[in-house]
Amino acid sequence: MWLRDSANQMQSYLSLLKANTSTSSLASLYRGVINLQARYILSAPHCNSFQPPVESGLPPTQNQALPDDFTPPVANTTVFECKYELDSLAAFLEISTNYYQATGDVAFFGKFEWVSAVQMILDTTEALLVGTYASNGSVNAVPYTWMRTTTSATETLSNEGRGNPVQEGTGLVRSMFRPSDDAYVSLFQAPSF
Amino acid sequence: MMFSRYLDSASTIMAAIGGQRNLANHMHNFATSIRAAITQYGIVNDPTYGQVYAFEVDGFGSGMFAFPPTSLSPPSTDFLVWR
Numbered sequence: 001m002w003l004r005d006s007a008n009q010m011q012s013y014l015s016l017l018k019a020n021t022s023t024s025s026l027a028s029l030y031r032g033v034i035n036l037q038a039r040y041i042l043s044a045p046h047c048n049s050f051q052p053p054v055e056s057g058l059p060p061t062q063n064q065a066l067p068d069d070f071t072p073p074v075a076n077t078t079v080f081e082c083k084y085e086l087d088s089l090a091a092f093l094e095i096s097t098n099y100y101q102a103t104g105d106v107a108f109f110g111k112f113e114w115v116s117a118v119q120m121i122l123d124t125t126e127a128l129l130v131g132t133y134a135s136n137g138s139v140n141a142v143p144y145t146w147m148r149t150t151t152s153a154t155e156t157l158s159n160e161g162r163g164n165p166v167q168e169g170t171g172l173v174r175s176m177f178r179p180s181d182d183a184y185v186s187l188f189q190a191p192s193f
Numbered sequence: 194m195m196f197s198r199y200l201d202s203a204s205t206i207m208a209a210i211g212g213q214r215n216l217a218n219h220m221h222n223f224a225t226s227i228r229a230a231i232t233q234y235g236i237v238n239d240p241t242y243g244q245v246y247a248f249e250v251d252g253f254g255s256g257m258f259a260f261p262p263t264s265l266s267p268p269s270t271d272f273l274v275w276r
Contacts, residue, residue: 086196093199094270100206110210118207122219125196131252167252171230173196179266185257186249190235191266193196193227 002049003037004179007091011098019103030099031108037092038117044074045089045124046144047082048177070146070161084128084144086175086192089121128175131168140168146176154182163187194272197227201275228275 010033013026020027040050052058060077070082096114100106109115127143134140145161157163163176164187172188179192204220207213237247237256246267247256267273 090196090199093203094195096206097199097202100209101202106206106209109206115207115210115213115216118203118220119216121200122216122223126223164251165253167234170234170252171226172234172250172252173227184249186251186255188234188252189249190231190246191194191248193194193231 001036001040001052003040003088004048004085004091006033006037007095010095014098014102017099017102019105027099027103027105030095030103034092034096034099034108034114035112037095038113041089041092041117042113042120044079044082045120046070046072046084047074047079048085048088048181049080049083051076051078051080064148066149068146068148071144081181083146083177083181084175085177085179085181086125086173086189087179089125090192092117092121125173128173129171130174131170132162132165133168135168142174144176157183194231194267195270197224197231198270198272198275200224200227 010030013029017026017030022028036053039053040047044050051060061080062076063080067076068082074082096109100109130140130142132140132142142162146157147161148156150156157176159165163174163183164185166174166187170188173193174187175184175189175192176187177183178189200220201224204217204224207220208217231246234250234252235247236244237250239245239258245258248258250256
């Protein structure tokens with residue numbers, strides 16, 4: 001399940017969404033998407049696509065013949081792809097906003113893992129405020145790197161998985177892949193952040 | 194734009210939950226600081242149209258321009274009317 005795509009697929013139903021406690025309601029489908037996304041974000045906040053939940057009974061699918069090389073590492077039985085795309089985390093906040101504004105169901109957000117998932121999003125994005133170089137010219141440690149064995153430049157990251165350099169102290173959040181799943185050229189992307 | 198705008202709207206959910214005022218303020222303040230950074234670093238000068246949002250910037254002064262369809266997304270996320 002892709003965080004961005006599952007959130008956007010639900011937008012088709014937004015005009016029909018209203019508060020409903022039934023488990024066979026559209027509101028319940030929204031709650032299920034938000035809860036599953038929260039689970040995924042807590043397990044691997046840099047990743048954009050995840051294997052089916054264990055409850056589905058569906059087996060994991062291998063994405064690449066040679067598994068991607070990324071940090072922090074996550075097993076490919078949990079994650080389908082781990083391209084860090086800021087809009088994936090934004091999509092979780094968007095569908096959460098959509099559900100809340102349509103239903104006013106604030107109790108749902110306090111009941112499960114939503115608060116923890118938001119805290120994880122803050123921890124993840126704030127760690128990526130760091131610039132490429134420190135003021136003395138040394139290279140800063142970066143909390144996420146990603147590389148793939150590929151023949152396409154947009155399917156991997158330069159500088160050993162770090163991506164192109166960005167300025168320190170801008171207040172912008174670094175992201176490595178576009179919403180199109182292509183690698184960025186400049187890592188601060190206006191539509192996403 | 195998408196992240197900061199929805200981080201801010203989600204901060205109102207966090208505030209309404211109860212007992213999460215600090216986290217809600219944190220979310221709102223972070224969203225506001227990103228918006229300020231977009232205004233400072235994300236707007237570049239186009240020779241024909243003047244001040245425009247860049248598609249990507251690196252904070253050093255380099256940037257990329259339109260890359261449809263992603264560059265068409267700001268109105269869909271209400272970023273341009275978010276205050």
